Amino acid sequence: MIFSTMHVRCISVAVRLQRQAALFQLHTKLTAIYFFMLLILSCQLSIAQSSRLVSGVVKDSAGIPLPGVAVTFKNSPVGTYTDSDGKFSIPVRKSAKHLSFSFIGFATVDVAIPESGDMTIAMEEATSQLEEVVISVGSRASQRTITDTSLPIDNISVKDLESTGQLTFDKALQYRVPSFNTVQTPVNDATSLLDPYEIRNMGPSRTLILINGKRKNSSALIYTQTSPGRGESGVDISAIPVDAIKRIEVLRDGASAQYGSDAIAGVMNVILKDDTEGGSVTLRTGITSEGDGKMIGVSLNNGATLSNKGYINYTIDLSKTGLANRPGIVDAEGEASDFGADINQVKAFLAIKPDAGNINGSPETTASKFLVNGGIDLDEHTELYYNAAYIYKKVNSFANYRTPYWRPTDYGLLTPAGQQYLGYLPTFDGDLNDYHGTIGFKTNKNGWKTDVSFTTGGNRQLYTISNSLNRNTTGLTDSEGNLLYREKSPIIFRAGGYSFSHNVGNIDISRSISEKVSVAFGSEFRSENFEIIEGDLASYDAGGADSFAGNSAENSFKSNRYNFGGYLDFGIDLTENFLVNATGRYENYSDFGDAFVYKLSTRYKFWGDKITIRGSVSTGFRAPSLHQINVQKAQYGFVPGEGIQVSGLVNNVSPQAKLIGVPKLDAEKSANISIGIGAKPGENFNFTVDYYNIKVKDRIVLGNDIGPSGNPDASLDKVLTSNNIVGLSFFANSVDTRTSGIDLVASYKNIVIGSGTLRFNLAGNYTLENKREGRVKNPAIIAEAGQTVLNATQEALMFSSRPKYKVILGADYTLGKFNFTLTNTVFGPTKFRNAGMNKNLQIEFLTKAITDLGISYQFNPVISATFNANNIFNVLPEWKFASLNAEGDAILNDPAAVKVQSNLITFNQRYSRMTYDGYHFSQLGTMFSMALNVKI
Known part of the structure; x- marks a missing residue:
């Protein structure tokens, strides 16, 4: 049934011993980390003893004391705040030269520290400082503040990301951006290397990721499981170290006209740190409330000036997160029914392993991340800039435990001599290497701004299957005709993997022609390479390794393409308050042809610039990825009397696809509409509300498996039978979709309560519609057989x-x-129709609220500490069956029938928290983490 594609987790005796050894090593490393922390603390205390105390008072231009002013070392977040009388006191090292004073609504002041150590500071009001200027991802023509943009842009600081207590960049975004969703799937395989994410329910491939404004390479992985993002690939944003990030700009609007393919849902621009002072070392540790998922990590971020003409900032991040396991108690009757096993044998095994040896949850992950960002002024008009990163991840996860009534023997290969055979647990290890780099020149001469750059990047993944075997009776034989598998099978398999890389050249030129007119134009050339890497022969021959078949020789090859694009952008201030922006873009791809898209946006400000009305209309496109065009993974099975037959995923240029009339992939086309309002009634209060409507035509999907209809006279059945094909799935431009919704972002700052200040933030996303429009576009031969790809x-x-x-x-x-x-995140309801369940039912995940608490303390200008308790009330996903009609009502009124359906979608309760194919927020429950930051 579903066993060839499921990957349930359990452990053999040998593997359990390995885990115990690994936990001992983890404990040893954790102890070493704590000793290291104490060493740094003692060093810093000695530094503090050599510091002096500086104190003073901060006032406004009228001489009134200002409470809540941030007092920090220049270009560093470390410092203190003024009290209710505007006074401050801060210990500083003797080598410190300057202090920086900043407060919302006032111009930042940098002041040299006097010898006396006594300071009186006057700050001037500056309304222009109320909005942080960002590198605008909304228009290529000019830079504008957030309130001036004609498009919705979120500006998220690294402090906001760190305050979530989440371990990776993608999980931090989950709890800061309401339309951003990502989840750790309970069944992992290659998906364990990077989790799928999406903005506005549009999948990972429709959000463009930029690093300092330049395109980041896609991952080599394409999601083929029944998980969010199925049939798509996305950037591995979890690989970006948070300590290297200065801020994030999220453009929540279609931007293909500005940036090309993949920007249908929006653009995320990661701005890297460029500080030259205020480096730090951060030590992190964490654990779940159930005592697993232990994490240890250390990160260094530092910067320096280069001969007073340039800067360099670098980050090193090393971490290890242990396995967190959340199996369910397996139902014996369901097991006996599914496997045709004797109920007594099943019960005897489950008495030893009530969870059937399952390991499913969060895999063990080790990561090393290195990043550098810098620039140098070549002369007064020209700057050379660069950034580069390398990331390595090692992920250890598991497949479905092979119970003794599922796999009656391991042919003596996996069970230690003299021990009872209790089945075996195949493991899945993934090695990921990801890199990117950009070098470029910026010039500003005679009013013309020119940016010329070259970007390269790549992602490579290799998979290893261990504690498994090739069980098949067909395949290779030795010179005497003896089979090389079963009892002669290897137990470790190199299953191959995937690799993707690109090279991008950009030329961007802009100028303000007048105070009211700006223009920008440019071009991009991009080449892409995708490789399917062959596995060991034994990993795929005659069915391959039990649990995960490797890439076969005939399905392993290299492919490439290139594209060239150009754009033209105009921004016109018709009046002081009325802006209109227009962009057009032309692209040509070597493998599918041309695309032309455009965008018109506008905004109007009134009531003293306190209210902004904005809107945009645009068209967009997304080119089919090389993964979607070329991935083919055949699975071979022996049918008695009929020989070897083929099933699995076939690409669109394969003979199998042509047999059933599957056309070549074309680009998706989109039409986006956005209307919004932004208001800033006072200095401390602002909000935006935006409506969006996205229509995608010819959306590419990976369909379900297509097999014979059961009618031997049907054309489909004749084609499949005559070519020994038992079933196949493929990519196709199968549907048109529409997605609409509302985004709300609001903030109220500087509420004085006692001696402190309070800030509220509210952000929400509500999906009005997310649906298919029109019929599924099935190939004729499939439609005639009464089947559908969706x-x-x-x-x-x-x-x-x-x-x-x-x-x-x-x-x-x-x-x-x-x-x-204190943050509360409400996850609204979801609905799912699991594979295998009765067609008259669906499941519904209930609305849940997750509460996170964070506490940080600044010991002195050098040392600070943070404690986070995520999901403090241990809220877990909860689902229920829902009836679709009277037949469904009858099932729900029959407890025995309900149990059957429940077993179907949880693999007999192995995945009772999440169901096998349904996903929601994390199933790990409460998590605790601590971080110690030491200024260097």
């Missing part, structure tokens, strides 16, 4: 498996050296 499970996966709404309400309170954050 069944109920796939439709639910695309349209209802993400939260209907998500709301994030956070409070941030600063009191002296303390900072407290």
Whole structure:
């Protein structure tokens, strides 16, 4: 049934011993980390003893004391705040030269520290400082503040990301951006290397990721499981070290006209740190409330000036996260039924392993991340800039435990001599290497700004299957005709993998022709390479390794393509308050042809610039990825009397696809509409509300498996039978979709409570519609056989498996050296139609609220510490069956029938928290983490 594609986790005796050894090593490393922390603390205390105390008072231009002013070392977040009388006191090292004073609504002041150590500071009001200027991802023509843009742009600081307490960049975004969703799938395989994510329910491949404004390479992996993002690939954003990030700009609007393919849902621009002072070492550790998932990590971020003409900032991040396991108690009756096993044998095994040896949850992950960002002024008009990163990840996860009533023997290969055979647990190890780099020149001469750059990047993944075997009776034989598998099978298999790389050249030129007119134009050339890497012969021959077949020789090859594009952008201020922006772009791809897209956006400000009305209309496109065009993974099975037959994923240029009339892939085309309002009634309060409507035509999907219809006279059955094909799936431009919704972002700052200040943030996303429009575009031969490439499970996966709404309400309170954050994230309901369940039912995940608490304390200008408790009330996903009609009602009124359906979608309760194919927020429960930051 589903056993050839499922990957349930359990452990043999040998593997358990390995895990115990690994836990001992982890404990040893954790102890070493703590000793290292104490060593640094003692060093820093000695530094503090050589410091002096500087104190003073901060006032406004009228001489009134200012409470809550941030007092920090120049270009560093380390420092203190003024009290209710505007006074401050801070120990500083003797080598420190300057202090920086900043406060919302006032111009930042940098002041040299006097010898006396006594300071009186006057700060001037500056309304222009109320909005942080960002590198605008909304227009290529000019830079504008957030309130001036004609498009919705979120500006998220690294402090906001760190305050979540999440371990990786993608998980931090989950709890800061309401339309951003990602989840760790309970069944992993290659998906364990990077989790799928999406903005506005559009999948990972429709959000363009930029690093300092330049395109980041895609991952080599394409998701083929029944998980969010199925049939797509995305950038491995979890690989970006948070300590290297200065801020994130999220453009929540289609931007193909500005940036080309992949920007249908929006653009995420990661701005890297460029500090030359204020480096730090951060030590992190964490654990779940169930005592697993232990994490240890150390990160260094530092910077320096280069001969007063340039800068360099670098980050090194090393971490290891242990396995977190969340299996369910397996139902014996369901097991006996599914496997045709004797109930007594099943019960005897489950008495030893009640969870059937399952290991499913969060895999063990080790990561090393290196990043550098820098620039140098070549002369007064020209700057050379660069950045580069290398990331290595090692992920250890597991497949479905092979119970003794599922796999009656391991042919003596996996069970230690003299021990009882209890089945075996195949492991899945993934090695990921990801790199990117950019070098470029910026010039500003005679009003013309020119940016010329070259970007390269790549992602390579290799997979290893261990504690498994090739069980098949067909395949290779030796010179005497003896089979090389079963009892002669290897137990470790190199299953191959995937590799993707690109090279990108950009030329961007802009100028303000007048105070009211700006223009920008440029071009991009990009070449892409994709490789399917062959596995060991034994990993795929005659069915391959039990649990995960490797890439076969005939399905392993290299492919490449290139594209050239150009754009033209105009921005016109028709009046002081009325802006109109227009962009057009032309692209030519070597493998599918041309695309032309455009965008018109506008905004109008009134009531003293306190209210902004904005809107945009645009067209967009997404080129089919090389992964979607070329991935082919055949699975071979022996049918008695009929020989070897083929099933699995076939690419669109394969003979099998041509037999059933599958056309070559074309680009997706989109039409985006966005209307919004932004308001800033006061200095401390602002909000935006934006409506979006995205229509995608010819959306590319990976369909479900197509097999014979059962009618021997049907053309489909004749084609499949005559070519020994038992079933296949493929990519196709199968559907048109529409997605619409509302985004809300609001903030209220500087609420004085006692001696501290309070800030509220509210962000929400509500999906109005996410649906298919029109019929599924099935090849004629499939439609005639009464089949479809998009069944109920796939439709639910695309349209209802993400939260209907998500709301994030956070409070941030600063009191002296303390900072407290309390965030509630509400995940709205989701609906799913699991494979195998009765067609008259669906499952619904209930609305849940997750509460996170963070506390940080600034010991002195050098040392600070943060404690986070995520999901403090241990809220877990909860689902229920829902009836679709009277037949469904009858099932729900029959406890025995309900149990059957429950076993079907949880693999007999192995995945009772999440169901086998349904996903929601994390299933790990409460998590605790601590971080110690030491200024260097």
